[in-house]
Amino acid sequence: MNAQSTEIATYNFAYLDEQTKRMIRRAILKGIAIPGYQVPFASREMPMPYGWGTGGVQVTASIIGPDDVLKVIDQGADDTTNAVSIRAFFKKVAKVAVTTETAKATIIQTRHRIPEHPLNAGQVLVFQVPIPEPLRFLEPRETETRKMHALEEYGLMHVKLYEDIAKHGRIATTYAYPVKVEGRYVMDPSPTPKFDNPKMHRSPALQLFGAGREKRIYAVPPFTDVVSLDFEDHPFEVQTFDQPCALCGAANVYLDEVILDDHGGHMFVCSDTDHCEKRRADSTSPSWGGRAKGADGGNGQSSLSSTPTPARRADPRHKGEGKEAE
Amino acid sequence: MTDEPLLRVSALSKFYGSRVGCENVTFDLWPGEVLAVVGESGSGKTTLLNCLSTRLLPSSGTASYRMRDGQWRELYRMSEAERRFLMRTDWGFVHQNPADGLRMTVSAGANVGERLMAVGDRHYGRIRATAVDWLSRVEIDEDRIDDEPRAFSGGMRQRLQIARNLVTGPRLVFMDEPTGGLDVSVQARLLDLLRGLVTDLGLAAIVVTHDLAVARLLSQRMMVMKDGRVVESGLTDRVLDDPRAPYTQLLVSSILQV
Numbered sequence: 153m154n155a156q157s158t159e160i161a162t163y164n165f166a167y168l169d170e171q172t173k174r175m176i177r178r179a180i181l182k183g184i185a186i187p188g189y190q191v192p193f194a195s196r197e198m199p200m201p202y203g204w205g206t207g208g209v210q211v212t213a214s215i216i217g218p219d220d221v222l223k224v225i226d227q228g229a230d231d232t233t234n235a236v237s238i239r240a241f242f243k244k245v246a247k248v249a250v251t252t253e254t255a256k257a258t259i260i261q262t263r264h265r266i267p268e269h270p271l272n273a274g275q276v277l278v279f280q281v282p283i284p285e286p287l288r289f290l291e292p293r294e295t296e297t298r299k300m301h302a303l304e305e306y307g308l309m310h311v312k313l314y315e316d317i318a319k320h321g322r323i324a325t326t327y328a329y330p331v332k333v334e335g336r337y338v339m340d341p342s343p344t345p346k347f348d349n350p351k352m353h354r355s356p357a358l359q360l361f362g363a364g365r366e367k368r369i370y371a372v373p374p375f376t377d378v379v380s381l382d383f384e385d386h387p388f389e390v391q392t393f394d395q396p397c398a399l400c401g402a403a404n405v406y407l408d409e410v411i412l413d414d415h416g417g418h419m420f421v422c423s424d425t426d427h428c429e430k431r432r433a434d435s436t437s438p439s440w441g442g443r444a445k446g447a448d449g450g451n452g453q454s455s456l457s458s459t460p461t462p463a464r465r466a467d468p469r470h471k472g473e474g475k476e477a478e
Numbered sequence: 479m480t481d482e483p484l485l486r487v488s489a490l491s492k493f494y495g496s497r498v499g500c501e502n503v504t505f506d507l508w509p510g511e512v513l514a515v516v517g518e519s520g521s522g523k524t525t526l527l528n529c530l531s532t533r534l535l536p537s538s539g540t541a542s543y544r545m546r547d548g549q550w551r552e553l554y555r556m557s558e559a560e561r562r563f564l565m566r567t568d569w570g571f572v573h574q575n576p577a578d579g580l581r582m583t584v585s586a587g588a589n590v591g592e593r594l595m596a597v598g599d600r601h602y603g604r605i606r607a608t609a610v611d612w613l614s615r616v617e618i619d620e621d622r623i624d625d626e627p628r629a630f631s632g633g634m635r636q637r638l639q640i641a642r643n644l645v646t647g648p649r650l651v652f653m654d655e656p657t658g659g660l661d662v663s664v665q666a667r668l669l670d671l672l673r674g675l676v677t678d679l680g681l682a683a684i685v686v687t688h689d690l691a692v693a694r695l696l697s698q699r700m701m702v703m704k705d706g707r708v709v710e711s712g713l714t715d716r717v718l719d720d721p722r723a724p725y726t727q728l729l730v731s732s733i734l735q736v
Contacts (some may be wrong), residue, residue, distance in 0.1 A: 290581075290584075299558075303558070303559045303562060305562065305596065307566075307592055307593070307595040307596025307597070308592065308595075308596070310595040310600070311581070311584055311588045311591070311592050311595060312584075314587070314588045314591055314595065314602065314605065315584055315585060315588050317602050318585055318587055318588065318606075318623075318624050319585075319624065382600075383600050383601060383602040384600050384601045384602075385601055385602050385603050386602050
């Protein structure tokens with residue numbers, strides 16, 4: 153017996169067999185041809201539980217090639233369990249190069265964020281989608297929702313927004329905010345914060361959405377109109393934050409609240425770790441003095457901001473890897 | 479009043495296998511006219527109503543509807559998209575059980591506003607003002623606008639369902655036992671309200687009921703059905719006061735006297 157046979161089972165390139173990839177690519181092509189339309193596909197069992205990105209992983213596996221550079225983020229972070237394990241998975245089964253840098257990646261698989269760094273033509277963003285049907289909680293029957301999509305009956309979507317305003321005085325939906333794609337299909341942009349919705353509009357990157365449990369794939373081709381639904385007198389608006397990122401000082405980015413201790417200490421930092429680290433690296437390289445932020449100096453965490461290394465950086469961000477049921 | 483009918487039904491039949499749902503029903507409905515369809519349960523009145531409202535496709539026969547632009551369209555040849563559009567703009571359907579016609583998990587205001595949003599109204603303030611107006615027209619307090627219909631009594635739910643249907647100013651409303659399951663005092667108020675709305679708005683309506691009193695109060699004309707066939711039709715007062723068919727005589731004489 154040669155050395156190879158003593159290794160664990162070998163997989164086909166990128167785990168899925170070629171026939172399966174072919175089937176998924178056909179679904180992807182159909183999705184691209186009909187922007188925002190949910191294409192059913194024969195979702196496979198993956199070596200991970202539903203809700204952890206089985207749809208996204210299958211889409212990535214079907215489009216990845218040996219020359220691709222893969223980045224995986226989970227809520228914007230490169231260093232959380234989901235992101236680390238999916239990245240390791242493709243490193244093992246496809247032997248592709250991986251990166252945490254948005255600009256260097258050719259494929260970015262994401263759970264619930266769009267990177268802050270603008271995407272370029274040629275990049276592919278793969279979303280993990282828990283519930284692809286934007287009308288699901290308003291109309292439980294799949295037969296009926298498909299008919300509503302087919303006949304473009306989207307009044308019900310506004311009923312949800314109406315309810316928001318009636319109850320909260322404003323549109324309180326903050327994530328999975330429904331969008332209309334290319335003036336035709338209403339689509340769930342997956343549970344990304346609505347902060348990211350404007351980034352989908354006429355993006356030069358190809359955006360693919362995979363829902364493994366629900367067995368649906370849909371797509372937004374490059375330079376496609378993606379318009380968030382709203383009312384004339386209650387226009388769509390994104391979240392705003394009163395303070396910049398406590399680590400890198402970035403404004404106009406999406407922030408996460410990080411709990412620091414048991415005494416109510418907390419800070420707001422970039423949800424996009426790559427963006428945050430880049431900014432801090434850029435500001436530190438010219439001179440050491442230029443970086444000092446001191447925004448969190450008062451709560452005993454000043455030592456954190458003085459040594460912004462990735463290893464340390466990961467520390468306060470150990471959030472529970474809660475797979476929220478959206 | 480125009481001299482053309484709104485709806486023309488000709489030889490409409492619906493069979494469930496070899497069983498008869500309704501057979502050979504022919505009538506014209508005029509704008510602003512209320513037609514009552516009465517008969518005992520199983521006589522085919524609901525089948526007829528469902529066929530007319532295109533919720534069911536008949537086995538044979540035709541029904542044509544005069545659209546707002548004056549064009550005659552054959553209902554069963556229209557595309558599903560056109561039929562559904564008609565259903566939520568020019569028509570209304572009031573179910574016996576309000577839970578079938580309402581969205582029980584969204585507020586009363588949204589229930590009334592849904593049709594407006596479905597036809598493209600995208601102004602929250604305007605939708606809400608219309609909802610408030612309609613709630614007051616069906617005698618529901620304005621401060622209940624954000625309550626879900628689950629918190630409403632049966633009579634209120636039924637009135638909400640009526641408001642939801644009438645908000646787009648339909649010309650034809652189908653009603654399936656609109657007062658079924660309500661106690662008599664609530665029934666009386668609802669009938670009073672319906673009669674007022676129908677007169678004010680000049681609605682044409684087809685009301686299916688087994689209650690001859692409801693027919694008497696609401697309708698100008700009635701059809702009596704038995705075993706899927708129309709056994710007698712005519713002006714409501716004439717049919718009830720001078721029933722000719724033996725079955726109608728039986729029906730009229732079966733009314734309980736208090």
